[in-house]
Every structure is written in structure tokens, then in C-alpha cells.
Amino acid sequence: GENVEQHPSTLSVQEGDSAVIKCTYSDSASNYFPWYKQELGKRPQLIIDIRSNVGEKKDQRIAVTLNKTAKHFSLHITETQPEDSAVYFCAASQSYNTDKLIFGTGTRLQVFP
């Protein structure tokens, strides 16, 4: 089955700096890769996703890149703000709406003012 690895487990940055979180996956059939943000005690919230027919997607300060050949994808947050502090999870599945999501182990991002 699918296995998703995520690095780093913790990341501390200064406000205004960029943050990068990387994930690798094992199942070459996976073609949907979402990223979730989870604040303390809350449910995960989808922040951005990418499908295998594109290599990059941007939404304001957040971007995701995908390298299907190498089976890795990354989350990039620019101009970080204290409210970006949370745990971020990557995930992979074979289908946007018909297959289970397998999650990475999470990255705790702390943005210091």
C-alpha cells in the first residue's frame, strides 16, 4: 500500500521568511496530493492540492510542486506570518474523490515574530 514520508517534523522560521515542507510517496498510481493545515485541537483543513497532470500550483503565499518521476511533492509558504503556525500534513491518493488518503506524519511549523 501507499506510504507517505514527510520532512521535517518541526520547522521554525522568522516572520517573513519562507518555509518548505517535503513529502515522498511510494505508490506510482497516486495522482492526487493535498496539503492540510491543522491548528491545535481542530480538524485538518485543506489549504491546497495538486493533481498529477500539473507540476506546480500557487494560491497567494502558498505553492505546491510535484515531481512524479521522483515521487515527491513540496509545500512552499512565502512571507510567513505568525498565523501560519500550525501542523501541516501532506497526503496522497489514487483519486480525488474515490480513494482513501494516506497522510504523512506532519510538520509542526512555528513562525516567530
Place this chain on the structure above:
Amino acid sequence: SQTIHQWPATLVQPVGSPLSLECTVEGTSNPNLYWYRQAAGRGLQLLFYSVGIGQISSEVPQNLSASRPQDRQFILSSKKLLLSDSGFYLCAGGTYGYTFGSGTRLTVV
């Protein structure tokens, strides 16, 4: 839009007691549904998923079971809780991508 309702929000149960957590879906039909567990400071572990009424797939052997008695209802159960069952339980799913419920924080004492 699809919404996942989950309750209760918190639960404290003694070791050996039974468990029943309920998840219902609103705003869509024939959803795929999933139960995840998140131990403190850890990732999201997929426990069960269901593609339809009465259809349950288990991802990991454990002390828990799941049932899907109705299209929009997904239940997580245990006959006898263990200390290791403590965690944050999340129901997720839908027809249009993934939506998460608000979670149940279970503490087994």
C-alpha cells in the same frame, strides 16, 4: 456543500468500557467515509473506510470495529476499551474530495 457531523467532542471512558462514536454526512449522497485516529503529537492513521452501506475495510488490526448502517452514517465501536485507544478520532469523507468532522477526543482512564 458536504458537511461531516461528529459527536461527542470529548469523551472520558474507563478501561474495559464500550465505545460508540457516530459520524453523519450532510449535503451529499453515497459518500466514501473514513475513520482516522491521531495520537497526541502524531500523524493521522487510517483505521477504517467504507464505500457503501455494510461495506467496511480495515486498515490496521486493532481493538476497534466500524459499521455503516445507512448511507450517511458511519459508526466506530469497541466492546472493551484499552488505554492505547486514547486519541483524537476524526471522521472524514464525502463525494467531492475530503471533508473532516470536528473530531472526538477520547481519553481512556
